[in-house]
Amino acid sequence: MLVKEETGIGVVETQYFTIAGGLSLENGEKLNPVTLAYETYGRLNEAKSNAVLVLHALTGDAHAAGYHAGEEKPGWWDNMIGPGKAFDTEKYFVICANVIGGCRGSTGPSSINPQTGKPYGLDFPLVTIRDMVAAQRYLIDFLGIDKLLAVAGGSMGGMQVLQWAVSYPERVRAAIPIGTAARHSPQQIAFNEVGRQAIIADPNWQDGNYYGGTPPTRGLAVARMVGHITYMSDVSMTEKFGRRARNQQKFFKFDNDFEVEGYLRSRGDNFVRRFDANSYLYITKAIDRFDLAEGNSLSEVLRNVRAKFLVIAFKSDWLYPSYQSQEIVRACKTAGVDATYCEICSSYGHDAFLLETEQQSRLVSHFLNRVAAGGGVNDE
Amino acid sequence: MLVKEETGIGVVETQYFTIAGGLSLENGEKLNPVTLAYETYGRLNEAKSNAVLVLHALTGDAHAAGYHAGEEKPGWWDNMIGPGKAFDTEKYFVICANVIGGCRGSTGPSSINPQTGKPYGLDFPLVTIRDMVAAQRYLIDFLGIDKLLAVAGGSMGGMQVLQWAVSYPERVRAAIPIGTAARHSPQQIAFNEVGRQAIIADPNWQDGNYYGGTPPTRGLAVARMVGHITYMSDVSMTEKFGRRARNQQKFFKFDNDFEVEGYLRSRGDNFVRRFDANSYLYITKAIDRFDLAEGNSLSEVLRNVRAKFLVIAFKSDWLYPSYQSQEIVRACKTAGVDATYCEICSSYGHDAFLLETEQQSRLVSHFLNRVAAGGGVNDE
Numbered sequence: 001m002l003v004k005e006e007t008g009i010g011v012v013e014t015q016y017f018t019i020a021g022g023l024s025l026e027n028g029e030k031l032n033p034v035t036l037a038y039e040t041y042g043r044l045n046e047a048k049s050n051a052v053l054v055l056h057a058l059t060g061d062a063h064a065a066g067y068h069a070g071e072e073k074p075g076w077w078d079n080m081i082g083p084g085k086a087f088d089t090e091k092y093f094v095i096c097a098n099v100i101g102g103c104r105g106s107t108g109p110s111s112i113n114p115q116t117g118k119p120y121g122l123d124f125p126l127v128t129i130r131d132m133v134a135a136q137r138y139l140i141d142f143l144g145i146d147k148l149l150a151v152a153g154g155s156m157g158g159m160q161v162l163q164w165a166v167s168y169p170e171r172v173r174a175a176i177p178i179g180t181a182a183r184h185s186p187q188q189i190a191f192n193e194v195g196r197q198a199i200i201a202d203p204n205w206q207d208g209n210y211y212g213g214t215p216p217t218r219g220l221a222v223a224r225m226v227g228h229i230t231y232m233s234d235v236s237m238t239e240k241f242g243r244r245a246r247n248q249q250k251f252f253k254f255d256n257d258f259e260v261e262g263y264l265r266s267r268g269d270n271f272v273r274r275f276d277a278n279s280y281l282y283i284t285k286a287i288d289r290f291d292l293a294e295g296n297s298l299s300e301v302l303r304n305v306r307a308k309f310l311v312i313a314f315k316s317d318w319l320y321p322s323y324q325s326q327e328i329v330r331a332c333k334t335a336g337v338d339a340t341y342c343e344i345c346s347s348y349g350h351d352a353f354l355l356e357t358e359q360q361s362r363l364v365s366h367f368l369n370r371v372a373a374g375g376g377v378n379d380e
Numbered sequence: 381m382l383v384k385e386e387t388g389i390g391v392v393e394t395q396y397f398t399i400a401g402g403l404s405l406e407n408g409e410k411l412n413p414v415t416l417a418y419e420t421y422g423r424l425n426e427a428k429s430n431a432v433l434v435l436h437a438l439t440g441d442a443h444a445a446g447y448h449a450g451e452e453k454p455g456w457w458d459n460m461i462g463p464g465k466a467f468d469t470e471k472y473f474v475i476c477a478n479v480i481g482g483c484r485g486s487t488g489p490s491s492i493n494p495q496t497g498k499p500y501g502l503d504f505p506l507v508t509i510r511d512m513v514a515a516q517r518y519l520i521d522f523l524g525i526d527k528l529l530a531v532a533g534g535s536m537g538g539m540q541v542l543q544w545a546v547s548y549p550e551r552v553r554a555a556i557p558i559g560t561a562a563r564h565s566p567q568q569i570a571f572n573e574v575g576r577q578a579i580i581a582d583p584n585w586q587d588g589n590y591y592g593g594t595p596p597t598r599g600l601a602v603a604r605m606v607g608h609i610t611y612m613s614d615v616s617m618t619e620k621f622g623r624r625a626r627n628q629q630k631f632f633k634f635d636n637d638f639e640v641e642g643y644l645r646s647r648g649d650n651f652v653r654r655f656d657a658n659s660y661l662y663i664t665k666a667i668d669r670f671d672l673a674e675g676n677s678l679s680e681v682l683r684n685v686r687a688k689f690l691v692i693a694f695k696s697d698w699l700y701p702s703y704q705s706q707e708i709v710r711a712c713k714t715a716g717v718d719a720t721y722c723e724i725c726s727s728y729g730h731d732a733f734l735l736e737t738e739q740q741s742r743l744v745s746h747f748l749n750r751v752a753a754g755g756g757v758n759d760e
Binding site (some may be wrong): 126183185186189190193194200201204217219222234237238241252256257261264265268281285288289321 | 393401421478496502506563564565566567569570571574575577578581582583587598601602605606608609612613614618620621622623633634636637638639641644646648661665668669671698
């Protein structure tokens, strides 16, 4: 562990915060109790002006950086968060919270429903991206932070970034939405729908009442496989696998012939050990229903935003194509919001927000430096 | 039916041909009996020089044009085959055969295994694109045709076109591979693998022994949904659906909110009524294993080809991107094979080969005219 601690932020622990009085949801229902799993890295300064909220994607969690005791794999954005990294923990106090509806410590469909003493299952209310952000606001209040220096995240994390800037304009100084969209396209909805149908088609799903029994792991694995293809690119798959055949013994005709098949299967199999199928349904639904403008023009909705934007997209990302990021930038400009757009040349596809460390780091660190120095921020 | 008969080829019937003595497969096994379902349109001329073989894609069948008695929907390429159409039945004798391994009249995993008196299931041998083409050659022999004027098809049909030109160079005067590839990329394999895993994950699949019981319709429907997304484009889905919400009553939280979801589900549900899940496994496997060059250089393999090529690709086809068609053309040129390349501007994605009637028709009819007139054909 010594090497890890020298170059990164070392061992971290997930913490838990419960919203006193619960949370009123967008659909009018009340969720109570509501717990958020979160982690923090670095130190909050006395002025409480150096806090950066980092938000995760569909299957992410609060563990964004450092190592959990005894684990070999660091947090999902460890390459971006730490001393001297993009989100420099020697300068910034970085917070990452797991979304509600999830299954990694925050309240979700696998949590106990106090009315029944059993897991919610489908009795869990439909939550939205706005609800996720509203819950995070309570956490930021609890941490005593009036104004976030920045909110940043890729994919669904980027949707939360957009929602933060719109819902709480006076509390966000800078927004960094990466590889994301202001609303989901039919193709994006379709891929999520296939994943949901794969889960629902699994007889073990049992209308969501599988807790204590056998979970719908086969359906969830298929959903994850579909997702994985969309996270990569044609080029990155060819570079990673080519048509290399597997050398393993075959047990039946449809065992995998190609490395790419074995990779997808193992990714699917690993995933079901750490993720709850109902959470997959709820979170994908929240993503599909997300529409920042809600029928209005996007620039109209952005009119009250006071944050400065850095919008990042990736050339080979065909799941969240760059035109969706450009739409956000165009709407920002129309609304008079200070916005910088950068399209990074990468062959990694949508996964690039997790993998393109170098270019992303340079963009993010310069941007944060400028914002922290008070330059170009609309409200100062 | 009068209107139909005036503008098209009217009512047609599927015919059946059995290969005497069976078929020796690429893997060394023997398949016997082997039946091919096929249809023909137009008339074979006395010189037997006007035959065009048309080949179908993954889920297609022998019914390429005209109407089956009592049915409202014509064959899958009816917009391209008929009097005055691209494949003009007043000039050409058009043949379409269903592939072996399929479930639409040709011998496949749902056929009776003569050794057991029961459906083959997974005892059906793995067949290849080359096996499919070898079976078609027997049909062409049986029809008394020495030399095909042309072989044409899109997607998997295009793979068969390529294989025809390479396996039987002296029997093909022109080849029209459309929206296809000389071998499958890892991304293409990955999408097929997800479909297979969805079927295999369905408990009703029962290792392929579901005949007489409940077939794995839910898994097959999910496979079809994945396929459907890849056949369309981001643009065509947006044009067709936008984010229009469904007006129907919702029965539970994960009923469809958006039209695109309902569309995918109904496509999946319709498909399972006409297609066999094991055939889906066998045919996708044949596609994934297809590699025209088989480790050699593509131009080397094309050296003996005598057909003139018309290669067609579509700009928005991201499942079979145009670079794969360009590879075929480049290899043809390197091998001294006469090849014309045309990339059609279309927003339909991969489905364009079924939908872009006008531009495709012009390209195909001019090309066939020239070939029929003896112009530019390598061996005449």
